[in-house]
Amino acid sequence: MALQSFIPVHPDSHFPIQNLPYGVFKPQPTSTPRPAVAIGDYALDLYEIALAGLFYGPILKGSDCFLQPNLNKFLAMGRPAWKEARVTLQKLLSSSEPALRDNESLRQKSLVPLSKVEMLLPVAIGDYTDFFSSMHHAKNCGTIFRGPQNPIPANWFHLPIAYHGRASSIVISGTDIVRPRGQGHPAGNSPPYFGPSKKLDFELEMAAVVGPGNELGKPVDVNEAGDHIFGLVLMNDWSARDIQAWEYVPLGPFLGKSFGTTISPWIVTLDALEPYACDAPKQDPNPLPYLAEKKSKNYDITLEVQIKPAGQEDSCLVTRSNFKNLYWTLTQQLAHHTINGCNLRPGDLLGTGTISGPEPESLGCLLELTWNGTKPLSLNGTTRTFLEDGDEVIFSGYSKGNGYNVGFGTCSGKILPSLPC
Ligand SMILES: O=C(O)/C=C/C(=O)CC(=O)CC(=O)O
Numbered sequence: 001m002a003l004q005s006f007i008p009v010h011p012d013s014h015f016p017i018q019n020l021p022y023g024v025f026k027p028q029p030t031s032t033p034r035p036a037v038a039i040g041d042y043a044l045d046l047y048e049i050a051l052a053g054l055f056y057g058p059i060l061k062g063s064d065c066f067l068q069p070n071l072n073k074f075l076a077m078g079r080p081a082w083k084e085a086r087v088t089l090q091k092l093l094s095s096s097e098p099a100l101r102d103n104e105s106l107r108q109k110s111l112v113p114l115s116k117v118e119m120l121l122p123v124a125i126g127d128y129t130d131f132f133s134s135m136h137h138a139k140n141c142g143t144i145f146r147g148p149q150n151p152i153p154a155n156w157f158h159l160p161i162a163y164h165g166r167a168s169s170i171v172i173s174g175t176d177i178v179r180p181r182g183q184g185h186p187a188g189n190s191p192p193y194f195g196p197s198k199k200l201d202f203e204l205e206m207a208a209v210v211g212p213g214n215e216l217g218k219p220v221d222v223n224e225a226g227d228h229i230f231g232l233v234l235m236n237d238w239s240a241r242d243i244q245a246w247e248y249v250p251l252g253p254f255l256g257k258s259f260g261t262t263i264s265p266w267i268v269t270l271d272a273l274e275p276y277a278c279d280a281p282k283q284d285p286n287p288l289p290y291l292a293e294k295k296s297k298n299y300d301i302t303l304e305v306q307i308k309p310a311g312q313e314d315s316c317l318v319t320r321s322n323f324k325n326l327y328w329t330l331t332q333q334l335a336h337h338t339i340n341g342c343n344l345r346p347g348d349l350l351g352t353g354t355i356s357g358p359e360p361e362s363l364g365c366l367l368e369l370t371w372n373g374t375k376p377l378s379l380n381g382t383t384r385t386f387l388e389d390g391d392e393v394i395f396s397g398y399s400k401g402n403g404y405n406v407g408f409g410t411c412s413g414k415i416l417p418s419l420p421c
């Protein structure tokens, strides 16, 4: 019999007791931010649980890590603390445990309906890096941007390629995105144009939230890199393809990406995802020893993108992919990031890169789905090449258990018109 909570959880919910993802919320507009885990339709306020003395384990007893306005302090404590918290919270919320179940005043204080809370960024993100780890995405983008001869760069099979993103413009799901303005790729010999992007896109990604991190000059071993990853969120690396195509040579993405990146509010821990671990694809050629792992692991997480055009009641599914499509693993990404001595810090965000699968219905962005705007998609009676003002893009992700989902909720954002030129 599966573990059950005393709080009723619908079988379609993303937040059963097997999940317990971490977020930060405000119970009321004037309250200070508080760490929480999601359970069914509620946020369990960890500030109240800590004040009530219910974290009784040797690491978390008396700790102020849940009295903070973000999760950075808890993340810095590492996997032993994360495991202890999970054991404590699964016990506290289980149907057989009276401590919270039978304490009405604590239940009133600590269980807040999700429909009433404002979710915030769960961590203070010091640095954000975005990888490029799906081979299907690399091949399609290479073909579109550089032509069909050698679409995948020679270095791609030897190292997880990445660019440094902009942490300041990472926003929480539900935040509107203003269409960026910029210089667009000129056609033929004409000069570049300036104006609102005409090729605004989403990128279906996930991102790893870094735990303890490493000291400057001390790389993380690839076989220990898992202990440096607290969990995963959904991420939309919004991309202006016309700006990107013109600016990216030779230093990579800049203003075509840095106007906004959206993440989902609940961090699903690697411990909750462990039952969905699967083998990563075989790598050929073998990576260099510092990237060769004893066990190369992905996760079976279904990922979906819906677009809801302005004024329409219903959203329309535009793609369905899976995290297991990634070629470079999270642990290889993290080890590679530190191999030169670069230090990662608690709360840093590592995007996986766009997660495209092999099938035409599993491509992770409109650049690929519409082949750079040449093959429009049909959407509930209308069509799309790139995003239009008023479009809302909604990502969701989940792993299916026996009678429940370990899910990520949604990651959404709506496009607002650009500023006047
Ligand atoms: O092929 C290129 O030049 C770049 C493609 C991307 O947009 C890269 C990116 O953001 C990484 C990714 O999402 O996979």
Ligand SMILES: [Ca+2]
Binding pocket: 130, 203, 205, 237, 351, 353, 354
């Ligand atoms: Ca990206």
Ligand SMILES: [Mg+2]
Binding pocket: 165, 236, 237, 238, 239, 257, 258, 259, 260, 261
């Ligand atoms: Mg971005």
